[in-house]
Amino acid sequence: MTRIDDTFARLRAENRRAFVAYVMAGDPDAATAARIVNGLPAAGVDIIELGLPFTDPMADGPTIQLAGQRALEGGMTLDGTLDIVRGLREHDTTTPVVLMGYYNPIYSRGVDRFLADASEAGVDGLIVVDLPPEEDEELCIPAQAAGLNFIRLATPTTDDRRLPKVLQNTSGFVYYVSITGITGAGAAEADRVAPEVARLKAATDLPVIVGFGIKTPEAAQDIAAVADGCVVGSAIVNRIGRGEDVDDVLAYVKTLADGAHSA
Template sequence: MSRLETRFAQLKQEGRAALVTYTTGGDPDYATSLAILKGLPKAGADVIELGMPFTDPMADGPAIQAAALRALKSGQTLAKTLNMVREFRQEESETPLVLMGYYNPIHRYGVERFLAEAKDAGVDGLIVVDLPPEHDAELCDPAQAVGIDFIRLTTPTTDNNRLPRVLNSSSGFVYYVSVAGVTGAGSATTEHIEHAVTRLRQFTQLPLCVGFGIRTPEQARVVAQLADGVVVGSALVDQIAKANSSAEAVEGVLSLCNSLAEAVRSARR
């Protein structure tokens, strides 16, 4: 079993949802970002998404756009992001780690080279926002062939005719974007999420994780009652943006992660 399969199977046995956290690799700088990354499992993150910074992050709102720009300004590259994963894996062998981003940097790096290095570094999955199923041969198929899961996004506008095409090649988990628009946008209602999860379960047996617009422990608790995972990104990235020092950034992210984890773990009690 992959790390993702193992983690979600464990959480199903425990009767709780996963906390899935997102931060951008290299934000605000390599050392601070690595310290945050290494601290997330102990702070309660069950699955980690690490962003690959890109100059044109079309699906991201202002918070994550700014994070990508901070990272790129500090010299972050795709090679450095992969090296962060290697350093993370020196201490942490169980927590699944997924790289999230856009196809352009991977294409420029070279797909074969990228996948070989990602697998060697300890990457478990990929979320590539701008590669639809029609382009599976570009990255999805090669990634799964080397044992890296390819995680699909579904949205409120992905209708029942489209869902099978989107989900048939998915692996790892399904990421449900709960609001139309960019990251950090307004949050969906409980009724909307409940309906969406029920609908998606008709099409896939994969774990369903819900993200976009979840910022507080209370919001995370509500979603954790309905879905298999709760994804939080912009709220964590905001802790970095408002910090006055590296230490303050690390403390802010890990403290919020702790609070979110407590809420997720208590949601079904």
């Protein structure tokens, strides 16, 4: 059982949906990012999704691309990202942290060393969007052997023939991408998402969390109501990018969390 598994077990017992918040490590700078991450649990966030900055984030739209650029220009590194997690763990040993990013920084460090460092820092799971299931031996299986969940994305184009392959080594939860496209594009619609979530849940016992296109508390409530929870990223990152005060960002996150929890 990982922290992610424990969190979903607790939420099921409470009959509540999960709220997952994405922020970019090092955005707009290391100290501010750390303050935001440290404040997310008190704002109602059940799982923290922490972006690992990378120069070529192919799945991300302009908002998160710019966040990654700000972080990299400010000197954020893989070690710096793990330091943010270590800082959280000094006062929070229960909120799961999932690193989301791309394989290149992990490959550059070396898989074994990365997994040891991530585990030591307190990371609970990985979302690596450019490693398909055919490459599971590369990182997915070693990660799970090291005690980290490996979370896979399913999309509107993941058909019934492809789905079993996507799910075969997935753990923690399934991340359903509600729209076809990049982060920050379009808006999630519950009536379209619900049948897809049902299709996924018929194929797996894992929780299904929906992300992309959720920007308001009302949308968080609507989407969480047809799934096991929801993820908000670009809408939060956009406020950070505009230079909003940390307390204001966290107050906005709380409205989203309250929306998801009221589903």
